[in-house]
Amino acid sequence: MKQFLFFIQKEFYHLLRDKRTLFILFGMPVVQIVIFGFALTNEVKNSRIAILDQSKDEATASIIQQLEASQYFDIEKNLQSEADIEPAFREGKIKLVVVFPSQFQSTLLHTNSSPIQLIADATDPNVANTLTNYASAIILDYQNNIRGNQDFPYTIQTEMRMLYNPQMKGSYNFVPGVMAMVLMLVCAMMTSISIVREKEIGTMEVILVSPMVPLRVVIAKMVPYLLLSMINIGSILVLSVFALDVPIQGSLLLLVFECFLFTITSLALGLFISSITNSQQTAMLISLMGMFLPTIMFSGFMFPVENMPLPLQVISNIVPAKWFYYIVKAVMIKGLGFFSIWKETLILAGMTTMLMLISIKKFKTRLE
Amino acid sequence: MIAVKVDSVKKTFKAEKSVVTALQQINFDVSKGELFGLIGPDGAGKTTLFRILTTLMLADEGTASVDGFDVVRDYKEIRKRVGYMPGRFSLYQDLTVEENLSFFATLFNTSLEENYDLVKAIYQQIEPFKKRRAGALSGGMKQKLALSCALIHRPSVLFLDEPTTGVDAVSRKEFWELLRDLQKHQITIIVSTPYMDEASLCDRVALMQNGKIMEINSPKGITENFKKPLWAVRGENMYQLMQTLQASEAIDSCYPFGQYHHVTFTHAIPDSQAEIELAKIAPVLEVKKIPATIEDCFMELMRQ
């Protein structure tokens, strides 16, 4: 036992003395949360728009005021004619132009419907899409308001409802994604590198030619990274609750348990990589290309799996991160309990056991 | 008593499209407490042999035992009782001298205090730097630390794979003095080296080349087996002298050795005639008869 504890202590020495790596390992989750939360968000705030109001009546003034009041739009200028629209876009600052036809209000009152044109700069389709959605929502709001005041039958019957994410916050999606990514990186990559490094400098030979049981070597290698990962999970959760206002809807205990399970999965993957490689460089490449990329591509947090062609959807099933992502979303955001995720948990646990068994079997007692 | 026994060991590796024979039919015994040297260049098969004996590799054919235990069947027992210092062994660069030592001590369930008498002589030399990271030590110091780590559990057999490669002449000398000291503790030591001059410091040596043992004997026995008279020759222009001698029919071999060339004749001639014969071939300044060195013997064996 003393042997084992000392081995773990040694691993901590390695970890704590490599200040740069340590900084990256602890800093990475924070930086990723900050980048995804504030910089790369899908939300579009304070976009500059222009108004071409050919009606200038009560209704248009009211809609314009509401556009202005929203945090999404800044009205940059008021255009005078349709000829001004093109140049306004060309300048590049205007992302959206709202065009009210002449006699907007009277048309609306008399014929029960009146068009509003939303012209967006579609060089960035995502932004254009989001902006037109926001604008339509505000206009719809206005229509609902006037229906409430006066009993007229001219309202348009469209309903928009955002499930679970009423403000359409990007953070809800990526917090589980970042968790999967960080765990993969820290556990899979760092474990494999630290084992392969011992092969490179020759200490693995000496350790093998010692009474220490190989299984213990493996476990001792994993402990520091397990701990480090749990700390990282903690910092991600704290950041997401307090800095990004993404609350934990479900049971915290269940969430931590699932994270723990996925950490073991990643560690098993790292061990597996180390058993098939002999240089730190290869270990790193395999971790990045073979583990990290699939996590991003197939877990569903960047690209929806449902939209992928069938073969890719099938492939996505063998990516552990996909199941983890699903579970965390269910527990953290939807607030579901264990009974809704037991199947996914079982799949993840099965994968972990299998990986662990294969890698321990592959971890050789000899060099060949 | 026999500490290490190697019997008809053969080992091949699969390379691209071909099979490389690393060891062919190796046989030897090492007695308890002996300092045994494996002398040969890189690629001779020394490391492979070490790995088989330290249970890290399996031989294709043949058997081997260490301390009476079979290297395949009883590998766990062997791992408890041997010390091993792999080639290019570099310890943990980010741990201090002290931490490295205590790590290897606990790895073998022991402590520095327990076997202090054994490592004392070596450890005292590195003790002033015990708080220093291993990465900041000089080559000679690193090597002493590595030796201490390999000795810390009082192994009965110590395997040292090229411990002196890349180390300067002074550190090498000191290292061999340490090994000599260790023999007093009845530790069997098997050491490999590409430096021929280190052979004379062993009790017995095996000269290895291309996976074969060319000869096993005491250093004295090996040099005495060099049957031809050997002459050290010096000339004004050594390079030219060597070329002329090597081209001559009368000369069997001519190898540069420091400021002399070592020369043998194709046919036996009386000692008194040697200088005259040589002078006929090339201008020489000095000719003297010398006893062969291990290196002369090694090169002679390589020619066969």
Add this chain to the structure above:
Amino acid sequence: MKENFAISVRELTKRFNDFTAVNAITFDVKQGEIFGFLGANGAGKTTAMRMLCGLSFPTSGQAMVAGYDLYQDAEKIKKSIGYMSQKFSLYEDLTIRENIRFYGGIYGLSDHEIKTKTETLVHQLHLEEQVNKLVKSLPLGWKQKLSFSVAMIHQPKIVFLDEPTGGVDPVTRREFWTLIYEAASKGTTVFVTTHYMDEAEYCDRVSIMVDGRIDALDTPLELKRKFNAPSMEEVFVQLARKAKRAE
């Protein structure tokens, strides 16, 4: 400084913070000379050699290498020297021909030159049959000989060899030294470090560094006489044992 010196060094010093790795060394190397540069591990050999190759700047002192000033013409120096280290610089996953072609290209040889060079070089080393094989399939000794020939491909005025013969068998080691002799007899200056003390005796002159200084510099014969020692090994041990620098 005289013109006919290949290397001329005056009070060359290199400090790392408060550690003086090379302490005011002064020496000259004649053209076509085989100059042995010895010293214990950590005596400052590598640092000194790196400076002479233009890889690191001295803290103070003067040096001319191949007729160029170390401070002003480091790039020109690199063009006129060859360098080979123990970790020979050949690419294991390229063939012999490809390696020669690559290094010829680096030093700006024309296609024609590379072609003729390849032929003479391969012929000289008896590698005709292996020329299209990967370097990693060669025995160590051949790799080192090839590595040396490649370092000489642009006919440098000076060639720096950093422990070129580590780990090879005694016969190949001597074949390697034959190549060195040949290069020197054609006028190339050879600057070599080694841990084999008998090899030191092959050198025309030998310098021995202790604690960053050059403590001895002479022909092997003269050094042995001065230190009253039977071999260079003995000379080296006498000098290096005086080292105070704790590493």
